[in-house]
Amino acid sequence: MIKLTDIVVKFDDFEALHNINVHVKEGEFFTFLGPSGCGKTTTLRTITGFIEPVSGTVSMQGRDITHVPIEKRNIGIVFQSYALFPTMTVHDNIAFGLKIKKLPKNEIEEKIKTIARKVDLSDEQLAKAVSQLSGGQQQRVAIARALVTEPAIICMDEPLSNLDAKLRVQLRNELKKMQREFGITTIYVTHDQEEALTLSDRIAVFNKGYIEQIGTPNEVYNHSKTEFVANFIGDINPLGEGVVKGLGLPADKHHFIRLERVRVNRPKDDDVFQTDGVIENREYYGLYIKYYINTAGQTIKVIEKNDGINIYEPGEHVAVGIHPQDVMSY
Amino acid sequence: MQQTLKKKGGLDLSLIWKVFGGALFVYLFLGFMVLPCLNTLTSIFTTKDAAGNMDPMAVIRFFFAGNMPSFVINSLKLAVSLVVTVNVVGISIVLLTEYFDIKGAKILRLGYMTTLIYSGVALVTGYQFLYDSNGMLTQWLSGVFPGMNRQWFSGFNAVLFTMTFACTSNHALFLRNAIRGIDYNTVEAARNMGAKPFKVLLKVVMPTLLPTLFSLTVMTFITGLCAMSAPTLLGYNSINPEIVRLAGSSVADEAFPQARAALLSIILALFTIVLLTTLNHYERKGHYLSVSKTKAKLVKQKIQNPVWNVVAHIYAYVLFIIYMTPVAMIVLFSFQNWPAIRAKSLNVSSWTLINFFGTQDYSYTTSRGKQRLREGVISGVFSNADTVGGIRLSFVLSR
Ligand SMILES: Nc1ncnc2c1ncn2[C@@H]1O[C@H](COP(=O)(O)OP(=O)(O)OP(=O)(O)O)[C@@H](O)[C@H]1O
Ligand SMILES: [Mg+2]
Numbered sequence: 033m034i035k036l037t038d039i040v041v042k043f044d045d046f047e048a049l050h051n052i053n054v055h056v057k058e059g060e061f062f063t064f065l066g067p068s069g070c071g072k073t074t075t076l077r078t079i080t081g082f083i084e085p086v087s088g089t090v091s092m093q094g095r096d097i098t099h100v101p102i103e104k105r106n107i108g109i110v111f112q113s114y115a116l117f118p119t120m121t122v123h124d125n126i127a128f129g130l131k132i133k134k135l136p137k138n139e140i141e142e143k144i145k146t147i148a149r150k151v152d153l154s155d156e157q158l159a160k161a162v163s164q165l166s167g168g169q170q171q172r173v174a175i176a177r178a179l180v181t182e183p184a185i186i187c188m189d190e191p192l193s194n195l196d197a198k199l200r201v202q203l204r205n206e207l208k209k210m211q212r213e214f215g216i217t218t219i220y221v222t223h224d225q226e227e228a229l230t231l232s233d234r235i236a237v238f239n240k241g242y243i244e245q246i247g248t249p250n251e252v253y254n255h256s257k258t259e260f261v262a263n264f265i266g267d268i269n270p271l272g273e274g275v276v277k278g279l280g281l282p283a284d285k286h287h288f289i290r291l292e293r294v295r296v297n298r299p300k301d302d303d304v305f306q307t308d309g310v311i312e313n314r315e316y317y318g319l320y321i322k323y324y325i326n327t328a329g330q331t332i333k334v335i336e337k338n339d340g341i342n343i344y345e346p347g348e349h350v351a352v353g354i355h356p357q358d359v360m361s362y
Numbered sequence: 363m364q365q366t367l368k369k370k371g372g373l374d375l376s377l378i379w380k381v382f383g384g385a386l387f388v389y390l391f392l393g394f395m396v397l398p399c400l401n402t403l404t405s406i407f408t409t410k411d412a413a414g415n416m417d418p419m420a421v422i423r424f425f426f427a428g429n430m431p432s433f434v435i436n437s438l439k440l441a442v443s444l445v446v447t448v449n450v451v452g453i454s455i456v457l458l459t460e461y462f463d464i465k466g467a468k469i470l471r472l473g474y475m476t477t478l479i480y481s482g483v484a485l486v487t488g489y490q491f492l493y494d495s496n497g498m499l500t501q502w503l504s505g506v507f508p509g510m511n512r513q514w515f516s517g518f519n520a521v522l523f524t525m526t527f528a529c530t531s532n533h534a535l536f537l538r539n540a541i542r543g544i545d546y547n548t549v550e551a552a553r554n555m556g557a558k559p560f561k562v563l564l565k566v567v568m569p570t571l572l573p574t575l576f577s578l579t580v581m582t583f584i585t586g587l588c589a590m591s592a593p594t595l596l597g598y599n600s601i602n603p604e605i606v607r608l609a610g611s612s613v614a615d616e617a618f619p620q621a622r623a624a625l626l627s628i629i630l631a632l633f634t635i636v637l638l639t640t641l642n643h644y645e646r647k648g649h650y651l652s653v654s655k656t657k658a659k660l661v662k663q664k665i666q667n668p669v670w671n672v673v674a675h676i677y678a679y680v681l682f683i684i685y686m687t688p689v690a691m692i693v694l695f696s697f698q699n700w701p702a703i704r705a706k707s708l709n710v711s712s713w714t715l716i717n718f719f720g721t722q723d724y725s726y727t728t729s730r731g732k733q734r735l736r737e738g739v740i741s742g743v744f745s746n747a748d749t750v751g752g753i754r755l756s757f758v759l760s761r
Contacts, residue, residue, distance in 0.1 A: 082550060103556040113658070115547035119569035128565075129555035181555060 033058045033217050034079060034185060039088035041074055048074045050241045052088070056185075056219060061211055063220045065228040066238030067264065072221045075238070076187050079219065081105050092184065108178030108186040112193060114170050116162040122173050123158040129181040143180055151176045151210065167195050168203055175210065185217040192227065204231060225265045229253065237261045259286060259362040267291050267333065271359065274328030278305040279356050288360045291335040295353035296323070297342065309352040311344045327352045402624040409618045421621045430622065434629060437600040440521060440593070441586030447526040448582045449575065451681065452533025458678045460541045461567065463662035465675065473682040476689045477531045483591045485528045488688020490595070490706065491695055493520070497706050520596040521589070527684060528592070529585055532578055540574040541567070546658035559663050573645070580641040584634055601626050 034056040041049040049071050056062040064072040077083040079090060081102035089098045097105055116125050123144060130140045148158055151172040162170060171191060178186055191207070192200045208231050211218050222228055228235050229249040236246045237260075245257040256262035271287040281287050300306050309327030316338075323334045323344060332352065336342070344350055407418040425431065455474040459467045477485065492499040493515035504510050544567060552562045590602045608623035665671040695703050702709040 080554060102553050103558070105554075107554070109551065109554050111547040111551060113545055113547050115545055115551040117548055117552075117566055117569075119566075119572075128552065128557075132556040132561070177551075177555075 033060070033093060034219070035089075035091045036075070036079070037089045037091070039075070039078055039085045039090070041071075041078055041083055041085050048241055049078070049085070052241075052243060054236055054243065054246065056217060059215050059217055061208070061218045061220065061231055061233045063222060063228045063232040063235045064238055065222060065225060065235050065265075068223060070238040071241045072223070072238050073189055076189055076219060076221050080107050080109055080187055106181075106183050106185075108181065108183035110171075110174045110178050110186065110188040110191045112190045114174040114191070116170060116173055116177070118162060120162070121158070122153065122160055122162055122165065125162060125173055126158075126177045126180050129177065133181065147176045147180045150213070151179075168199055168206075171195075171203055172206075175207075179214065179216070183216075185219065187219045187221075189221045190223070191220075193222070193224075200227075207231065229265070237264060239264075256360060259288070262288055262360050262362070268360070269294070269332050271354075272328065272330035274307075274330065275305065275354060278307065278328065279354065279359065281356070281359065281361065285361045288362075289332075289354060289358050290360075291322070291333050293355070293358035294325075294332055294334040295355070296325070296334055296336060296344070296350050298351075298353055300351075300353060301355065303357075304353040304355050306351055306353040309350050311346050311348045311350060314344070314346055325350065325352055402628060405624045406621050406628070409621045421618060421625050424617060424622065425625060430626070433599055433601050433604045433626065436518075436598065437587050437589070437602075437630075440518070440525070440589060440598070440600055441583045443518075443522050444525055444529060444586035445579050445582050447522060448529045448533070449579060451526055452530040452537060452578065453575075454677070455530060455681060456533055456537040456541060457563075458674065458681075460538055460660070461563070461663060462674060463664040464678050467662075470678055470682050473685045474530070475534055476685055477528055478534065483595070484692060485688050486524050486592050486595045488691045489515070489524050491691035492687060494706055498708070501707065516597045518598055521592045521598045521600075524596065525586065525589060525592050529582055532581055536574055536578060537571060540571050542660060544570055544660060546660045549660070549663075550658075559666065563663075576644055577641060580637050584637055587633055588630060601630055605630075 034054075036052050036054045039049055039052040040047065052071075052075055054062075054075075064075060066072050074083060078085055081097075081100065085098065089096055091097060092105070092107075117128065120128070126144050126147065127140055130143060135143075144158070148154075153169070153172055153176065157165065157169065162173060165173065174191070175186075192203055195203065204227060220228075220231060232249055234246060234248055235252050237244045237252055239260050245252055245261045247255070247257075252261055253265050256265065262268050268288040268290055271281075271289060276283060276287055279287075295304065296309075307328050309325040309332070311323055312326050312331060313324040315322040319338060320335050321338050321343065323336065325332050325334055334352075406421050408416060409418070409420045410416055455470075458464050459471040459474065464470065491497055494500060495512040495515075497515070500512055500515070504512055548566055549562055552566045553559070557565065588602055589600055590606075592598070593600045594603045594606070605623045605626050608619040608626070611619040665674055694708065697713045698709055699712065702712075
C-alpha cells in the first residue's frame with residue numbers, strides 16, 4: 033500500500049532520517065512509536081508530501097509518488113491540533129475538500145450526511161462553529177473531514193496527545209472502532225507505548241532517525257530486537273552479575289528481564305535460577321503491586337497481580353526465580 | 363487602644379481620598395468633557411446676525427448655503443479612498459513579509475516599518491524634498507518637460523499618496539500579529555485537501571484576518587476623516603485644516619468663523635463616535651476563537667508560478683522604495699544647511715553636521731503666513747516650516 037524505500041531526510045546539515053524502510057499493508061493500523069525528536073513526524077510528513085526526501089522513494093499502491101505534490105496524493109490527515117478552520121462551521125469544515133474537488137452540491141451534501149452519521153455528529157452539531165465543540169467532538173470532525181474525500185490512507189500525528197487521560201482512553205477506543213468500521217489504512221504517530229500497543233496491528237519503533245524494529249505489539253514487547261526497544265516499551269530489569277552467573281549467561285552481553293516475568297515464591301521449575309530476596313519497598317497500584325526486591329546483589333523490580341492473598345510486607349523474605357527463557361539478551 | 367486609633371485614622375484617610383478622588387473626577391469630567399462640549403454647542407446656536415440679534419440657526423443655514431459641505435465631502439472622499447488604498451498596501455506589505463516567501467523579507471519589513479518612526483509631518487516633508495514644486499524630482503522633470511505643472515504633487519492625489527503610506531503602520535503591527543496567530547496546520551490541512559496556495563490564502567487565511575481588518579478599516583477611515591498634516595501641507599480642503607483656519611480667523615474677516623469651526627468639529631466627532639461604536643459592537647462578537655490547542659508556526663509560502671513570483675518580488679521592492687524615499691531624503695537633507703533644505707536641492711559641495719551639533723537661525727512661514735525666526739536644531743529638518751515633527755524613538759524603543 034505505502035512503501036518507503038531508503039528514505040533520507042535532511043534539514044540543512046542535520047540528517048533527521050537515515051535510511052527509513054517501511055511497508056504498510058492495505059487496511060492496516062500502523063503506528064510510528066518513539067521518543068520525542070526521533071523522526072516520527074518527519075517520516076509522516078514525508079509520506080504526506082510536506083517534506084521531500086533527499087534520497088529514497090515513497091510509493092503508494094505501486095506508484096512512485098516521491099515528487100507528487102501534496103494535493104494530488106489523496107492522503108487524509110488528522111493533525112495533532114486538528115487544524116479545523118475556525119472561521120467555518122462544522123459542515124463547511126467537512127465540505128471544504130469536496131468543494132475544492134468541485135463535486136456537485138447535492139453529492140457534497142449526501143457525502144457529508146453519510147460521514148456525519150458514521151462519526152456520530154448530529155445535524156445541530158454540523159451547524160455549529162467548531163469552537164463550540166468539545167475536544168472529542170472536534171476530533172470526530174477532524175476525522176470526518178479527513179475521510180470524506182475518501183483518501184486511500186489516513187495519517188494521524190498524535191491526535192490524542194492534548195486531551196486529558198480519561199478522554200484519551202475513551203477516544204482511543206472510538207478511534208479503533210472507527211478504523212475497523214471504515215477499514216481504512218491508517219498510519220498513526222505516538223510516543224505513548226500504551227496507545228501503540230492497544231491500537232496497532234503493527235508498530236515501527238523509531239530511535240534517532242532509525243527504525244529499530246517493526247512488528248506486532250506482541251513481537252516488539254515480548255521479542256524486542258534491541259535493547260532500546262526493550263527499554264522503551266514497558267519496563268525492564270537489567271540483570272546484575274549474580275543473576276547472570278547463576279543462570280550461566282554469557283558475560284559479554286547485557287541481559288534483561290521484564291517486571292512481570294520475575295517469579296516470586298513460586299514452585300521451582302527445573303531450569304529456573306532461584307535465590308533468596310528481601311522486600312525493600314512496595315508500590316500499591318490496585319490492579320497490581322510493584323515490589324522492589326533486594327536479591328543476588330541488586331534490586332529487582334517485580335510486578336505481581338493483586339490477588340488479595342499473597343501480599344508481601346517490606347522486610348519479608350521471598351524466593352525470587354528467573355527462567356532463562358524470560359531473559360532478553362543484547 | 364492604639365491599634366483601634368490607627369485603624370480609625372486609616373479609615374478616615376481613605377474616606378478623604380475617596381471624596382478627593384471623586385471630586386477630582388467630577389472636576390475633570392465636567393471641566394474637560396462636558397463643559398467644552400456644551401460650549402461648542404452653545405457657540406453654534408448663539409451666533410448673532412449683523413444687527414446684533416440672536417440667530418440660533420444662522421450657522422446651520424450658512425452650512426447648507428455655503429461651501430462648508432464640501433469640506434465634509436472632501437474629508438469623506440479622502441477617508442473612503444484611504445480605506446481602499448491603505449488596505450491594499452497594508453495587506454500587501456504584511457503578506458509579502460509574513461506569508462509569502464520573498465527574498466530579503468527582513469530588510470523589506472524594516473523599510474515598511476519606517477512609518478512607525480517618522481511622524482506624518484516628517485513623512486510629508488520627506489516626499490516634498492522630491493515632489494514639491496521645487497523638489498528634486500520636479501526640478502529634474504521640468505528640465506526634461508519644460509511645460510509640466512510644477513505643482514503636480516498637491517491636492518487630493520498627493521494627500522492620498524502620502525497618507526496611504528503613512529497609515530499602514532497599524533496594518534504592519536496588528537495584521538502581522540493576526541497572521542502569526544494562525545495555526546499553520548490549518549494551511550497544511552487545506553493544502554492536503556487539494557487547495558492551491560492562492561485558494562488557501564483566500565479561503566483559510568484571509569477569513570481569520572477579517573475581524574482585524576475590519577478594525578483597521580474603521581481606524582483608517584477615522585484617520586482619513588480627521589487628517590491634519592498632509593492636507594495642510596499639500597493643500598487639500600478637508601475638515602480639520604479648515605477648523606484650524608477658522609479658529610485662527612476673526613469675525614472681521616468672515617461670518618462667524620468660530621461657530622463654523624465648532625459645527626465642523628461636532629460633525630467630525632459624530633462620525634467618529636458612530637464609527638467607534640460600530641467597531642466596538644462588531645469586535646465584541648466578531649473574533650474567531652482559534653480551536654487549536656497547539657499551534658504550528660507559519661511557514662512562508664513559496665509562490666510556485668515563476669512569473670507571479672517575479673511580479674511579487676518587483677511589487678515588494680517598488681513598495682520598499684516608496685517607503686524608503688522620505689526616510690532617505692530626510693537623512694540626506696539632515697546633513698545640509700537650512701538654505702539647501704529650504705530650496706529642497708542638495709548642495710553637493712557642502713555637507714554639514716550643524717543640524718546635529720550646532721544651531722542655525724532660519725526663518726519660516728507659519729500657517730497664518732507670518733515670518734518667524736527659529737533656532738535650528740535637528741527637529742528643524744523634520745519640520746516643514748510650520749510644525750515640528752520628530753523621531754518618535756521612544757515608540758520604537760518601547761517595543
Ligand atoms: N523544520 C525542521 N527544521 C530543522 N529540524 C527539524 C525540523 N523538523 C524537525 N526537525 C528535527 O528533526 C528531528 C525529528 O523531528 P520530528 O518532528 O520528526 O520528531 P518526532 O519524532 O515527531 O518528535 P515529537 O514526538 O516531539 O513530535 C528532530 O531532531 C527535530 O529537531
Ligand atoms: Mg512529532
